[in-house]
């Protein structure tokens with residue numbers, strides 16, 4: 001859930017970041033290696049998780065939950081069950097999580113649902129570091145970890161059935177949002193020209209075009225015939241790499257390593273990466289990228305069975321400019337638009353991209369405000385109605401409408 005270096009979630013813990021000046025590759029091994037343990041499956045799964053997703057009950061049937069969210073449909077699809085098995089495998093030791101939480105659907109959005117009541121301070125999710133995929137040291141270029149991820153993804157997908165000796169991460173990879181899926185297409189990286197223009201945001205357009213260019217350069221430079229093939233046996237394309245970049249920007253967490261080392265790493269943390277965003281979430285991320293470490297979501301308030309377990313992406317300080325570029329959706333919380341408006345008024349520093357950490361240059365602010373003034377909010381609402389065919393165009397118009405609303409609030413307040 002990459003966003004910014006400034007947004008540390010927890011002391012000595014996980015923070016969100018895709019931004020930094022360093023682009024050095026990690027010298028650590030790519031995969032967080034487990035201390036050698038016997039690779040045996042838990043024999044009696046329902047004994048291992050008597051009250052969780054693998055046992056009886058569950059969030060969809062529990063009587064403990066009183067809210068309407070207790071009717072959440074837990075994900076018991078074949079790939080999900082294979083993924084739960086994968087978590088339970090002894091070398092991962094993450095099966096205990098399934099007593100407390102599972103995957104569920106909130107409308108059409110998959111997320112994590114509590115399987116039982118939990119107290120404030122309880123670990124809701126607790127994933128051993130060894131289960132995480134370490135994509136290298138923190139850096140500003142998402143195409144580097146994307147390349148590593150894409151390579152491993154293609155290698156793991158070579159066989160149809162998960163086989164823990166040859167493709168141990170397949171069960172997890174099968175749960176990732178698919179290539180060309182609606183989720184990934186929500187990111188500005190996949191916007192049509194018309195949608196990009198409709199953003200009325202020169203800085204977002206500029207950053208998007210640069211990222212596309214960087215992705216193409218990475219593809220030209222590092223992907224050749226020796227690269228593993230795509231799932232269907234055809235050569236990997238730059239569009240596959242763009243999808244992998246989106247996986248990085250939307251689901252990787254930057255986690256501090258050993259305190260004496262002073263380094264941070266980009267981790268894909270299975271299951272934890274399935275938590276959706278809610279800016280007001282009280283839950284806290286903690287943990288370190290060290291052997292034996294635990295990567296946790298700790299309850300910041302009591303949790304009821306059936307409740308969705310969300311976390312605040314971007315440390316709760318990212319605006320909708322970042323949400324649209326990195327995650328591919330707009331945060332409905334008004335604060336996400338207020339942040340963009342404050343940046344445009346020179347009252348808040350830019351979080352990431354060109355000029356990160358600085359107040360936006362006056363000329364850039366003026367250019368952006370001029371574009372925003374080129375249509376009224378009423379006109380935008382009409383255009384939004386008309387933009388049914390192009391989801392990117394709709395998001396772009398929604399983005400600028402939100403920014404205009406936030407700007408008008410700021411101006412009234414002045």
Ligand SMILES: C[S@@+](CC[C@H](N)C(=O)[O-])C[C@H]1O[C@@H](n2cnc3c(N)ncnc32)[C@H](O)[C@@H]1O
Pocket residue numbers: 001109110111175176177183184250251273274275276277278326327328329
């Ligand atoms: C870290 S993943 C979260 C899990 C994801 N829903 C899944 O099923 O794999 C981040 C992605 O989830 C979706 N997402 C997370 N929070 C959301 C929200 N509040 N509204 C809409 N989509 C959201 C977006 O597609 C985002 O890029």
